[in-house]
Amino acid sequence: MPTQFSQSTQSLDSFAPRLLDWFAENGRHDLPWQQHQTDTPNPYVVWLSEVMLQQTQVTTVLPYFARFMESFPTVQDLAAADWDTVAEHWAGLGYYARARNLHKGAKQLVEIIDETGDFPQSLVGWEAISGVGPSTAGAIMAMGLHRYGVICDGNVKRVLTRWAAIDGDITKSATTKELWALAERLTPKESSGLFAQAMMDMGATLCTRSKPACLLCPLQDDCLAHAQGRETEYPVKAKKQPKPSKFSNALLIKDAGGNILWLQRPDNGIWGGLWSLPLQFVEKINGEANGKTTGKKQAADNAKQSNVPIDVRSNEKVYEAEFTTAEQIIYEWLAKNDLVTESVSHSLLNDTPIKHSLTHFHWYLTPHQLTIDSTKVVALNAKLNAAEIEFKWLTAQQAKDSLGLPRAMGKIIEG
Numbered sequence: 001m002p003t004q005f006s007q008s009t010q011s012l013d014s015f016a017p018r019l020l021d022w023f024a025e026n027g028r029h030d031l032p033w034q035q036h037q038t039d040t041p042n043p044y045v046v047w048l049s050e051v052m053l054q055q056t057q058v059t060t061v062l063p064y065f066a067r068f069m070e071s072f073p074t075v076q077d078l079a080a081a082d083w084d085t086v087a088e089h090w091a092g093l094g095y096y097a098r099a100r101n102l103h104k105g106a107k108q109l110v111e112i113i114d115e116t117g118d119f120p121q122s123l124v125g126w127e128a129i130s131g132v133g134p135s136t137a138g139a140i141m142a143m144g145l146h147r148y149g150v151i152c153d154g155n156v157k158r159v160l161t162r163w164a165a166i167d168g169d170i171t172k173s174a175t176t177k178e179l180w181a182l183a184e185r186l187t188p189k190e191s192s193g194l195f196a197q198a199m200m201d202m203g204a205t206l207c208t209r210s211k212p213a214c215l216l217c218p219l220q221d222d223c224l225a226h227a228q229g230r231e232t233e234y235p236v237k238a239k240k241q242p243k244p245s246k247f248s249n250a251l252l253i254k255d256a257g258g259n260i261l262w263l264q265r266p267d268n269g270i271w272g273g274l275w276s277l278p279l280q281f282v283e284k285i286n287g288e289a290n291g292k293t294t295g296k297k298q299a300a301d302n303a304k305q306s307n308v309p310i311d312v313r314s315n316e317k318v319y320e321a322e323f324t325t326a327e328q329i330i331y332e333w334l335a336k337n338d339l340v341t342e343s344v345s346h347s348l349l350n351d352t353p354i355k356h357s358l359t360h361f362h363w364y365l366t367p368h369q370l371t372i373d374s375t376k377v378v379a380l381n382a383k384l385n386a387a388e389i390e391f392k393w394l395t396a397q398q399a400k401d402s403l404g405l406p407r408a409m410g411k412i413i414e415g
Contacts, residue, residue: 004181005182005185006164007163007164007224016186016188019198019199019202019219020191020194020198021218022218023198023202026201027198028197031049031062032049032066033046033049034197036193036194041193042144043140043145044074044075047109047132047136048068048069048102049065050136050140051102051105051131051132052064052068054095054153055095058204060093061093064089064092068089071085071089075109075110078102078103078106079103079106079107079109079110081103083273084404086099086102086103086404087099087273087275090102090404091274091404091406091407092406092407092410094407096273096274097131097272098131099273100267100272100273101130102131105129105130105131108128108130119145122141123141126140126141135151136153138150138196139153139196142196143197147192148192150183152176152179152180152183153200155199155200155204156179156183156199156200157179158203159202159203160179160186161235162207162223162226162231163223163224164182165224165225165228166235168236169236170236170237175236202217202219210232212231212232214231243357243360243361245362245364246281246361246364247281247353247363247364247366248279248280248363248364248366249280249365249368250276250279250280250365250366250367250409251278251279251280251341251368251369251370252277252370253278253341253370254370254371254372256371258395259395260277260393260395260396261277261278261380262275262392262393262394263275263276263327263389263390263391264389264390265324269324270358274403274405274406276405276406277367277412278330280327280331280341281323325387325389326384329387333383334370339372340370341368341369341370342368342369342370343366343368344369353366354367354411354412356408356411365412367412377393
């Protein structure tokens with residue numbers, strides 16, 4: 001019988017049995033969120049782990065997951081926690097929108113449980129939870145509820161594009177549709193949770209981005225990419241444009257006792273809801289200069305130009321986009337009081353900018369410092385309070401111990 005897929009019907013039908021046999025012998029069975037060895041699965045731990053594992057490796061997630069489970073053993077505990085506590089637990093894991101969605105999702109789940117007595121029991125129900133997409137919802141259905149569910153995350157897409165030699169750009173909707181159709185065709189109606197675990201392990205341990213271990217793969221006999229010797233050419237993805245670079249000063253504004261001013265970032269935008277030093281936008285340039293990618297020396301030179309007074313308000317769009325309300329208030333207050341921050345002494349921190357790479361740009365942060373007397377502290381506090389800004393004066397160690405700090409801020413205060 002003809003098939004719409006590049007592989008034969010026999011290969012399609014034997015895919016799951018081969019993969020499950022391999023997983024039984026060689027798969028990972030000791031990850032703390034795995035539910036395939038229990039008759040009473042807990043969808044909470046699967047949901048939590050799936051959110052953490054988005055764009056993050058297992059080895060990185062393990063200590064964060066353990067800490068979350070210790071502090072928030074149930075979804076009710078997570079929903080009841082204040083945001084600062086959740087942010088502090090997440091700090092350093094990156095992609096902070098996940099943490100905001102996780103906290104919001106916990107509250108949504110508690111409402112559903114209070115109303116129905118249980119977690120959502122359908123794919124549609126889980127997709128309605130903040131931050132849960134089709135693949136995450138499928139994983140929760142399959143592994144967290146032991147029902148039928150299909151996953152098609154990054155690991156799965158890599159396995160499938162290689163096995164079936166799918167040449168389409170995986171960032172395009174047509175290719176996504178093709179991959180989902182293939183994933184649904186291959187996923188067994190029974191044991192879809194085991195199959196999901198096996199696919200994740202295949203992508204994480206054998207069918208890796210570089211140097212895939214094809215000789216150990218249970219699918220090697222009919223893997224089309226392997227037959228062509230083109231394994232690492234899949235998945236096909238449009239070449240990324242060079243990332244732009246952004247330069248900012250990170251202001252260590254201190255009082256006489258050594259306490260530093262910390263601001264809570266707005267919920268929307270970069271590091272939403274976390275705590276940060278006030279940032280002062282310097283300049284933004286393309287990732288290429290004169291045909292060459294901007295290097296470390298160029299980045300340092302650009303950042304060190306920050307000593308030159310810059311009238312950021314000359315470009316209103318840039319000013320509004322780069323400065324939070326709190327930072328605008330601080331910038332104007334410093335200018336009005338003729339206060340100038342200075343590069344941090346080499347005895348404390350190196351003046352070379354700290355490079356912090358985000359999804360869409362590289363961020364070079366140069367620490368600058370300023371100590372103000374108690375009168376000015378009172379005056380600045382009054383300005384921030386009048387604008388209902390969330391701020392705290394804490395030492396570097398106190399901030400590390402009690403605030404949710406982005407990893408970049410940790411780099412700055414650790415020196």
